[in-house]
Amino acid sequence: DTGVSQNPRHKITKRGQNVTFRCDPISEHNRLYWYRQTLGQGPEFLTYFQNEAQLEKSRLLSDRFSAERPKGSFSTLEIQRTEQGDSAMYLCASSHIDVGTYEQYFGPGTRLTVT
């Protein structure tokens, strides 16, 4: 069990550019979640997948945001035409719904800075 990994760990981009983040969940975890955390706040839910199906998206997820989990394993989160307000820590978590432990395991996050 190597844990949830996220890449890159840090990303600095200029306003208007597109960025893509990757999350690799714990092997065989069928649920994958994306959260966003801004300074001084708790994580806020963005979206989650069960296998490759995207089950729910938050209203926080504007049209500029898109997430995929094409083969039910890793996931990508893309932000198009970044804005300064997108600067945040993007957290990924995974869980296994059949095990019954009800625990989401979080990755270290990707810190995005939009200049």
Add this chain to the structure above:
Amino acid sequence: AQSVTQPDIHITVSEGASLELRCNYSYGATPYLFWYVQSPGQGLQLLLKYFSGDTLVQGIKGFEAEFKRSQSSFNLRKPSVHWSDAAEYFCAVGAGGNEKLTFGTGTRLTIIP
């Protein structure tokens, strides 16, 4: 809609002293409740969880929490804190065990010698 309130933004405790971090939730049905800890540069780590059964739950690192339905609270406690407990603590509520989590704004814990 579910929500979580952590009334204390920052708490300072002497090493060896007891600790209680407050958490109040709002949710219509039986909630799934969690406490996570976040150290600088680290991901969120689950301390403990409650979804049924005994209302006093034990977690890792010597932490415990008590679910009080009448007060809509799930306060985190530790009898004696260590310097390594300094971190940000988040309370969270979910509609189900594997559903999305709603987090509070967190409580930053500082430990003084």
